[in-house]
Amino acid sequence: EVQLVESGGGLVQPGRSLKLSCLASGFTFSNYGMNWIRQAPGKGLEWVASISSSSSYIYYADTVKGRFTISRDNAKNTLYLQMTSLRSEDTALYYCASLGYWGQGTLVTVSS
Amino acid sequence: DVVMTQTPPSLSVAIGQSVSISCKSSQSLVYSDGKTYLHWLLQSPGQSPKLLIYQVSNLGSGVPDRFSGTGSQKDFTLKISRVEAEDLGVYYCVQATHFPYTFGAGTKLELK
Numbered sequence: 001e002v003q004l005v006e007s008g009g010g011l012v013q014p015g016r017s018l019k020l021s022c023l024a025s026g027f028t029f030s031n032y033g034m035n036w037i038r039q040a041p042g043k044g045l046e047w048v049a050s051i052s053s054s055s056s057y058i059y060y061a062d063t064v065k066g067r068f069t070i071s072r073d074n075a076k077n078t079l080y081l082q083m084t085s086l087r088s089e090d091t092a093l094y095y096c097a098s099l100g101y102w103g104q105g106t107l108v109t110v111s112s
Numbered sequence: 113d114v115v116m117t118q119t120p121p122s123l124s125v126a127i128g129q130s131v132s133i134s135c136k137s138s139q140s141l142v143y144s145d146g147k148t149y150l151h152w153l154l155q156s157p158g159q160s161p162k163l164l165i166y167q168v169s170n171l172g173s174g175v176p177d178r179f180s181g182t183g184s185q186k187d188f189t190l191k192i193s194r195v196e197a198e199d200l201g202v203y204y205c206v207q208a209t210h211f212p213y214t215f216g217a218g219t220k221l222e223l224k
Contacts, residue, residue: 006217033168036212044204044215044216044217044218045153045155045161045204045206045215045218046212046215047206047214049214050211050213059211059212061212073216095160095161097161099163099166099206099208100127100163100173101152101163102160102161102162102163102170103160105160
């Protein structure tokens with residue numbers, strides 16, 4: 001069974017940092033490009049960042065470019081999202097996804 | 113960025129009724145490999161999104177054949193034949209041909 005389990009969310013003050021993790025199992029993680037996608041409360045889905053299977057290609061949404069860093073460790077079957085200079089508008093449920101498979105999300109709340 | 117225009121924003125249906133959802137993109141979604149990376153997702157209440165249809169017309173794993181996808185280039189349609197109670201939720205189209213990936217605003221399917 002494919003599983004994507006996110007962790008690392010929480011309440012953080014504006015300007016601070018947070019690192020999300022996503023542990024994958026049930027499929028060959030190293031063969032798949034992966035994404036972080038977020039959903040603000042009561043809103044639609046917003047793509048945040050993508051990374052290719054070997055980390056050769058990385059893309060970011062303009063809204064997070066320069067502040068967020070996506071990375072992966074294929075030996076650990078884990079995807080990461082390092083978030084810095086957090087803003088209130090970054091408050092959302094963050095999903096780890098291959099598009100074909102989605103985790104349950106981890107909630108990031110940016111508030112003083 | 114590719115703009116995904118999804119209509120209608122909401123649908124009120126009776127069980128057993130058939131419905132269609134439209135998704136139009138601001139530019140062609142045909143990638144250089146000849147494939148079209150237009151997918152449909154369903155987010156049931158309180159759940160993570162689930163892949164229904166990938167690459168325009170291919171059923172996701174375990175998705176009943178009441179769901180079908182058609183379209184090409186810039187114009188796509190999701191059809192649900194004989195709606196069942198488990199089909200309720202918000203449907204999203206997403207294009208993964210061009211970065212940034214972009215989503216439609218969603219169509220909320222509710223019971224009449």
